[in-house]
Every structure is written in structure tokens, then in C-alpha cells.
Amino acid sequence: MLRIEFAPADLVRLRFAHSPMVEVVTSLFVLNRPDRFWMYDGWRRSVGPALAGTPLPTLRALAAAPSCEVPDFLTPVPSGARPTLDEELRVIADTPLELVAEEAYRSWAGWPAPPEVARFDTDPAGALAELVREIRQYFTLAIAPFWPRLRAAAEGEIARRALTAAERGPRALVRGLHPGLDWDGTALLLGSAKERRGSLDGHPLALLPAAFAGSRVYSMTEAPTGRALWYAPRGYGRLWDSPVPRGSAADPATPVGSLSGPLPVEPPPALAALLGPTRAAVLTLLAVPHSTGEVADTLRLAPATASHHLTTLRDAGLVVGERFGRRLRYLRTGLGEQLGVGIGAPPARRP
Structure with a gap:
């Protein structure tokens, strides 16, 4: 010690x-x-x-x-x-x-x-x-x-x-x-x-x-x-995930709160059931700060859809926007951390 x-x-x-x-x-x-x-x-x-x-x-x-x-x-x-x-x-x-x-x-x-x-x-x-x-x-x-x-x-x-x-x-x-x-x-x-x-x-x-x-x-x-x-x-542990290239975002016509195909970021099932899979994926992703554009790229969302989810999470007190240089990035608040217990922790030990 x-x-x-x-x-x-x-x-x-x-x-x-x-x-x-x-x-x-x-x-x-x-x-x-x-x-x-x-x-x-x-x-x-x-x-x-x-x-x-x-x-x-x-x-x-x-x-x-x-x-x-x-x-x-x-x-x-x-x-x-x-x-x-x-x-x-x-x-x-x-x-x-x-x-x-x-x-x-x-x-x-x-x-x-x-x-x-x-x-x-x-x-x-x-x-x-x-x-x-x-x-x-x-x-x-x-x-x-x-x-x-x-x-x-x-x-x-x-x-x-x-x-x-x-x-x-x-x-x-x-x-x-x-x-x-x-x-x-x-x-x-x-x-x-x-x-x-x-x-x-x-x-x-x-x-x-x-x-x-x-x-x-x-x-x-x-x-x-x-x-x-x-x-x-x-x-x-999530820093080394490769982001999805720009241009692969979901069709802007995709309904808010849903994604076509599997989620690039997999949120815990209980959180997805509470917030919806896409919004839960956004909260999961914000274990590390992301801008609106980075959230859109990573989750294959239209920028307007990503902005909508971030605004909803912010209004609920789960995330906050902070200036990092010229960029506005979002990260989880204390309440957001408590809601997503275990989110963003190191990956489980390999078998």
C-alpha cells in the first residue's frame, strides 16, 4: 500500500x-x-x-x-x-x-x-x-x-x-x-x-x-x-473503436429514435429499453466527449437526428455541452453516469 x-x-x-x-x-x-x-x-x-x-x-x-x-x-x-x-x-x-x-x-x-x-x-x-x-x-x-x-x-x-x-x-x-x-x-x-x-x-x-x-x-x-x-x-476502452466514415449516415428519412441495421455502439439492454436503442447508444457513446457530427458519423445518423437526441438528453440532465477549443462536445453528467452504471468501463476480461 x-x-x-x-x-x-x-x-x-x-x-x-x-x-x-x-x-x-x-x-x-x-x-x-x-x-x-x-x-x-x-x-x-x-x-x-x-x-x-x-x-x-x-x-x-x-x-x-x-x-x-x-x-x-x-x-x-x-x-x-x-x-x-x-x-x-x-x-x-x-x-x-x-x-x-x-x-x-x-x-x-x-x-x-x-x-x-x-x-x-x-x-x-x-x-x-x-x-x-x-x-x-x-x-x-x-x-x-x-x-x-x-x-x-x-x-x-x-x-x-x-x-x-x-x-x-x-x-x-x-x-x-x-x-x-x-x-x-x-x-x-x-x-x-x-x-x-x-x-x-x-x-x-x-x-x-x-x-x-x-x-x-x-x-x-x-x-x-x-x-x-x-x-x-x-x-x-472505447477510444480505439474506429469511427464510421462520413457519408455512411442513415437515410434522413429514418424515424427519430430508430436506426436501420445493427447499432454500431451496443448499449446495455436495460438502458435501451428505458431510453430507446438509439438514444441509449448516444448516451453510451458519450463516455468519451463527442461533437454532434462525431455522434452522427459513429452511429450512422443524420446530423439533425443526432442533434435531436443530444438536445433531449441534455434537457433531461443526462449530458452537458462543453467547449473544447472551438468545438462543442457533449459528455455525460453525474446523473448520466449513474443511469448508465458500467457504461464506458473497460471491456470485460477476455476468456
């Missing part, structure tokens, strides 16, 4: 952010452990051919450390809510070289370090420059094609948590964050293989939703840049 001192006063300084580098690092975990992260099989198949011809030896060596720990300097705690990859890479590049070498070696403590890690001792500046170059290349191949949906999922998670805090108070925000995380009023309690204690040490706690985190919560309790927890946003 990891115990992080966290008093009610720390709630005031709690903040959210979405970090490109946390997505990079957690996605590397996904690549290295397909047995544990099987729900990302579609993503692995998609990026596999491009990555097969791209060695990335330094990045892979740090991400595949036998200790299962990654150097903290790779994931600097963001100073803002929406850092770019360039901003985070500048922080990484400015890390003191002695700290870079120390953390790189620590991740391989007890095992023979590969040449790529040993280089941090003999040529730390060169090794760090190569690492930054490899991160850019990896991000371009494996993350950038999916970045809009990753960012949208994180934005939706942040907005949903804000709604939770407004509706039920800030304590509900912390206690409902993840099944493996609890708060007893004085400390955050996180399941761990060994007993450990941590402290915020004067830092605010940053909560970093990361689509590649899977079912785990990761902690940073000693990094010079701050303290953070990484966890997956609600509905992350």
Missing part, C-alpha cells in the same frame, strides 16, 4: 492536466506488456508496422527497464493544463545531466545496463539529445495519429470531474477517481506491492488522465518537478 499524505487543505490546490509525455511513456508500457494491456490490441496492430522499422534504442531501453520504473525526468509534471510535446521536451532537455544519468541508471539497478543506458554515464548530453530525437519520432508514428481522441478523452475527464466536484463536493472528486484509490481524510491510499509512504512536500497534486494507463494508477512522489498520479479516463 502506498500512503501519500493528503489533508483536506490539499484539495484546494488539486489540479488536472493532460501530458503528452505521460501518454508516450504509458503507451510504451502497453507495447511491452500486451498480455496485461490486451485492450489496446487494435492500437498495437495499427502502429506495429511503422514501429517495426524504427529502432528507437534509447527510448526502448529506458521504457523496458527490468525494475518496471521509468526515470522521472521523462514525465515532468506539467506547469499548465494542456502542455504541448515541444514544451515538455524542452523541460526534459533542460534536466541537469547528473540527474538524468542518476535516474537512467536507477531504473536498471541490479541488472546489467544496456549500452544505450550506459551512454548516459559517459556521454549524458549526447544520450539525452538522442533520446529527445527518438521521442519526437515515436510520437509522430504512434501517438500523433490518435492525438485528437486522446486529448478529447482527457478534456472530457477533466470536465466530468469538475461537474462531480460541483454536484457532490470536492471529496467526491478524489474518492471516485479510481477503484484502486481511496482517501481516508488524511492520506491517499493506493494499492501497491510493498508498503511505502509519500508526501506532497509542499507541491500541489496533479492528476493526469492518460488513455494508455489501462486499469492501473501510477504515482510520482519524488520528482523534482512535482507530485502526480496518472490514471485512465472514463471510457478509455
